[in-house]
Amino acid sequence: MSVTTAALDPSVCAPLPVLGQDVTVPLVTGGEVVYAALDYAASAPALQRVWEDVAAYAPYYGSVHRGAGYLSQLSTDLFENSRRTVAEFLGCRAEDQVVFTRSTTDSLNLLAAALPADCQVFVYETEHHASLLPWRDARVTYLDAPRTPVQAVETLEHALADRDPYGPALVCVTGASNVTGELWPVKELAAAAHAHGARIVLDAAQLAPHHPVDIAELDVDWVAFSGHKLYAPFGSGVLAGRADWLREAEPYLAGGGASRKVSRRADGGVDVDWHTTAARHEAGSPNVIGVYSIASACKALTEAGFDNLVAREQELVSRVREGLAEVPEVQVLSLFGDDAPRVGVISFVVRGWNSSHFAAALSAEYGIGVRDGLFCAHPLVRTLLGSDPQDPGECGAPEAEPGERSLNAIRVSFGAGTPDEHIDRFLRAVSELVRDGARWNYRTEDGRCVPDRGEAARTA
8 A cells, every 4th residue: 555645736735624723722831822633543633524514414313214204314315325425435346335333443343243153363463452352252363563564464374374274264454553653555465365265354443534445446355444533523433345244143233223024923032034234233223423424524535635635644744753853862663664654643752751741741831632652552562662561551541650761652643634833833842842851740640640730840
């Protein structure tokens, strides 16, 4: 998978309008500043276009699929048209299904519940927990972190060739790392999986917001992603791809909508005829607004032009990496090396700093929101930091005090709504904190590093 590097056209490459772009936050040193949201990898701000589309639909809100009234019919059309929009956005094949879920985690747990008996799953230790952990009822082979894309393919080929017994198999792989931002060789991994009789699911949670995803072109069997990383509100997700395993599995949830016909038997029991379409795994009243918001985001990204969005983001990636490289104390984390293509997700540690202390200072003193911790990818971050699995440190709950070494990292992430000024402020803040130290004292409270109110470390 390659990253587009076409020349930027300033007239079409301005940041896309997002909610919260004018929100101001207080600084512990006094005054306020416009908040710099640089935690897109956790949740991207909703696009203004998405919010406006949802607000325009809200007065027409109605129950879908079962209502005879006008608003119900309108909502049903909107819901099913959203399914078609997502299918087009993902380049789905004619026979593919698009199932709406709550999130990437929910999508992959749905697929895990639909695995055929005796299925063996192959997953790299580099995965986010959403794709590392759902396979509890399958035979799982965890693959070591590769250090090159070529090694990733070779590792998978060897593991698939050695599997015993030779039966159904599934490979789960990320498209772009939520820790390093590096792009994985998805098309090559799909070819390796299929050559050995396995199927492959792509975790596109970090890929879809930054880069085109085409199921047919990549030749993957399924794609999963979340709305809240694709500039839509929380609570919606997608699992799209082959229908057979999903059609043959028991419904993910049993209830109305998944059932086509329910009847009592003479012995007092109940017979159920389940749907064979996507509805089979969408029991209950669906999140119509969440589904519509995903479709709206898909349209907005497509209309903005992914080539332009990717090109601008690559410029920001280069600026961040070059800026961090000028600070010797900063170590950027990477699996595949400096030349690896990547999206706008960069993790690093700072020599002499507790990562949570550094992130807290960025927030309190500069109004910059980043993420610190192990990013729900504990094995990968520990591998990148060279730590022992039993060493302290966990996602979002650092154990080290400010100033002490920590086994967590700092992640800066950005995307289609990021202004240049946020990147400039971040790089200036990193340089100043490393050079001059924090201007405030910090303490650990309830597992988080927070400013010690009223106690400055030095004169501002």
